[in-house]
Amino acid sequence: MTFDRDRAEQVMEAAHAAYHARTHLYLRVHGLNGDAPQRKYRPEGVVRGSPDDLIRLYFATLTDRRQLSAEVYKAHVRLWQSHEWLYREDVLALKECETLEKILREEKAGTPKESAKTWLPCAETLYSTFGGDPRKLFAGGSISAALEWKYGEEKKRKRDPLPGFGPKILSLLAIFYEELGAIQSLPDAFPVDMHIQRIFISTGAVSAPGIEKSAGLAEFLRFRLCEICSERKWKPLELSQAFWFLGNQTCTRCYLLKDAHLRCPVYEECGGAIESRSYFKRGEWDFNAPRRPKGIPVKLLF
Secondary structure, X not given: OEEOXXXXXXHHHHHHHHHHHOOHHHHOOOHHHOOOHHHHOOOOOOOOOOHHHHHHHHHHHHOOXXXXXXXXXXXXXXXXXXXXXXXXXXXXXXXXXXXXXXXXXXXXXXXXHHHHHHHHHHHHHHHHHOOOXXXXXXXXXXXXXXXXXXHHHXXXXXXXXXXXXXXXXXXXXXXXXXXXXXXXXXOOOOOOOHHHHHHHHHOOOEEOOOEEEHHHHHXXXXXXXXXXXXXHOOOHHHHHHHHHHHHHHOHXXXXXXXXHHHHOOOOOOOOOOEOOHHHXXXXXXXXXXXXXXXXXXXXXXX
């Protein structure tokens, strides 16, 4: 893969400026409005930033993969209301994943089979190792430190103590906790999700000759984006939110929007959104896939 740093910085600068000035798309949606799914969909009675909220996000973020984020956090509202014990130490009484998988499938929470396999060992680590406080996961002060602890424990225990928590999910949870004021900003936390990957491919900031795994692309970008943020004194929290809103609200249906050029702060840099079906089906990007047109062509408006 090839990284065009100048182009990436140009894209980041445009998004950062628009997000701060609340222009373009950000006139309507913004992190400070509470529009992000993890804030918008919170179970009734769970106080923002409370221990329950941190635990709720620990498990919800764990299941936030290859599904629309809004649906993931909506599902966890239902799941908390109907099966709150799944988030408590009580869940450790389960000896098999089948019961949990059935519940997750009924509530349409995440990818049920995969999430059930990761939920129980992550619950054990939360309650047996962290004493029910998920902030201890970031005690080392970085995503790298959290991963080093995870891999070290896996080597000692002969099993992964945090299956499902890779760099992207750890970064996502870290910025959620930072947003709540529960932890300090981590220098290498940048959740390079599908939306961010698509934006940097579509704008030509990253390129490759063929097919690349999304996990590999996420790590390829994470270090580079964090480096730029550090040099420019930008908060990864703000930029990741800006790109998530842009990808979710505009890129996904850009070709249907006659005002796409007014919504998107990186419209001029974009060559059209890359087809993303391979991401959802196989967790990979085909860099040779066709690009969708940007906005509705003028000839179709008349």
